[in-house]
Each structure stands twice: as C-alpha cells, then as structure tokens.
Amino acid sequence: SQQGEEDPQALSIQExxxxxxxxxxxxxxxxxxxxxxxxxxxxxxxxxxxxNEREKHSGRLRVTLDTSKKSSSLLITASRAxxxxxxxxxSLTLTGTASKLTFGTGTRxxxxx
Amino acid sequence: xxxxxxxPSWVICKSGTSVKIECRSLDFQATxxxxxxxxxxxxxxxxxxxxEGSKATYEQxxxxxxxxxxxxxxxxxxxTVTSAHPEDSSFYICSVLHQGDTQYFxxxxxxxxx
Numbered sequence: 001s002q003q004g005e006e007d008p009q010a011l012s013i014q015e016x017x018x019x020x021x022x023x024x025x026x027x028x029x030x031x032x033x034x035x036x037x038x039x040x041x042x043x044x045x046x047x048x049x050x051x052n053e054r055e056k057h058s059g060r061l062r063v064t065l066d067t068s069k070k071s072s073s074l075l076i077t078a079s080r081a082x083x084x085x086x087x088x089x090x091s092l093t094l095t096g097t098a099s100k101l102t103f104g105t106g107t108r109x110x111x112x113x
Numbered sequence: 114x115x116x117x118x119x120x121p122s123w124v125i126c127k128s129g130t131s132v133k134i135e136c137r138s139l140d141f142q143a144t145x146x147x148x149x150x151x152x153x154x155x156x157x158x159x160x161x162x163x164x165e166g167s168k169a170t171y172e173q174x175x176x177x178x179x180x181x182x183x184x185x186x187x188x189x190x191x192x193t194v195t196s197a198h199p200e201d202s203s204f205y206i207c208s209v210l211h212q213g214d215t216q217y218f219x220x221x222x223x224x225x226x227x
Contacts, residue, residue, distance in 0.1 A: 003158075030214060031214060033216075040204070040223065041220060042119075042218045042219055042221045043157075043206065043208075044218075045216075045217065045218075048214075048215065088156060088157070092214055094213070094214065098170075099210055099213065099214065100159065101147070101159070103156045103157045103158075105155075105156050106156050108154075
C-alpha cells in the first residue's frame with residue numbers, strides 16, 4: 001500500500017495545550033496537504049506545503065516538511081474544544097497531467113475543556 | 114476555495130439494487146474529479162479519477178463494472194454502485210481538482226446497504 005502513516009493514531013489534550021501530529025509518506029511528492037474531518041462529514045482543506053518549502057504557518061497552524069525523511073508534522077497551538085476532529089495528511093504526486101492525492105491513516109484529536 | 118456538493122447526503126438501499134451518487138462543482142468547471150471511499154474510522158482510499166469527456170481511471174482493486182463513473186459535464190460527475198451489497202456500505206466522498214494541485218472535497222454520501 002502506498003498509504004502514508006500518521007502518528008499518533010489518537011491524541012487527547014486539554015484546551016489551551018498544543019497538539020502535534022506526524023505524517024510519513026512513501027514516494028516523492030509535489031506538495032503535502034493537511035485536512036480536517038469532523039465525524040461523518042467531508043474534508044476541510046487546512047494548509048498546503050510545497051516540496052521546496054520547509055515550514056509554513058497559517059493562524060494557529062504550523063506545518064513542517066522534511067523531504068529527506070519523507071515526513072511532515074502539523075502543530076496546532078492553543079487548542080480549542082472546536083479543534084476536536086480527525087486530521088489527515090495527504091501527499092500529492094503529479095505524473096504528467098495526472099494528479100494523485102494519497103492520504104495518511106489519520107490522527108483523531110480530542111480536545112477537552 | 115471551490116464549492117462542491119454531493120447528493121444524496123445519505124442513502125439506504127436493499128442488497129442487489131443500484132445507487133447513483135452525484136458530485137457537483139458549483140463555482141468552477143472541473144475537468145478532473147476524484148471519488149474516494151472511507152470505511153468507519155479509516156482513511157480515504159482513492160477509487161477512481163474522473164475526467165470530463167473520457168473514461169475514468171480506476172485504482173487497482175476497484176471494479177470498474179461495479180462502480181460506474183460518468184463525468185458528462187464540467188460540473189457533474191456521478192458514481193453508480195451497481196448491485197450493491199452490505200460490504201459496499203461506506204462513506205463516499207468526491208473532490209474536484211482546482212488549479213492542478215489542490216482538491217476540494219464534497220460533504221460525502223453515506224451509503225448503507227441492507
């Protein structure tokens with residue numbers, strides 16, 4: 001399987017703490033994206049980091065990318081109860097005109113009050 | 114970002130029947146759409162890439178005769194699950210490709226086959 005791995009599988013923290021999720025992928029990529037999914041709902045695009053970038057910020061989100069290790073991390077600072085969701089990384093490969101997104105296994109984040 | 118809708122949101126059907134799921138790109142013309150399947154507490158698995166005006170490209174292990182994809186216009190792709198069985202029960206999500214490298218996802222369709 002080409003599916004990426006994420007760890008931890010599940011993470012429980014208290015509101016105000018930071019949450020860090022890690023993702024590893026298997027092939028060379030054009031970019032890596034992070035998505036959020038609330039239970040039983042569609043995916044929301046959070047942030048995209050290109051293969052030539054090492055770090056990117058968006059609000060309370062910080063993403064890093066290490067292409068030599070084929071890994072990425074997502075940091076959510078000052079977490080809120082509303083951040084409770086599943087988070088997926090997805091690596092994008094472009095082959096000619098074909099675009100393919102391969103998802104990681106996901107991290108279920110629980111933020112408690 | 115792009116706005117993508119799916120219809121229906123959920124469907125329950127009897128074993129052996131066929132179910133059609135629609136995916137619409139509401140605010141731009143999408144030449145490429147994707148169909149994913151997600152089992153409970155699992156990740157998304159790409160089923161097929163849908164290209165407007167041509168045949169879909171299926172991932173290994175996905176039966177093209179069972180999961181019929183039609184991308185007849187730049188705003189609509191349909192997935193038909195033929196002769197559905199309980200093991201086909203899943204969450205089906207479509208996405209549209211925007212500007213070559215970003216996908217925007219629909220809200221998903223939950224299929225339950227009795």
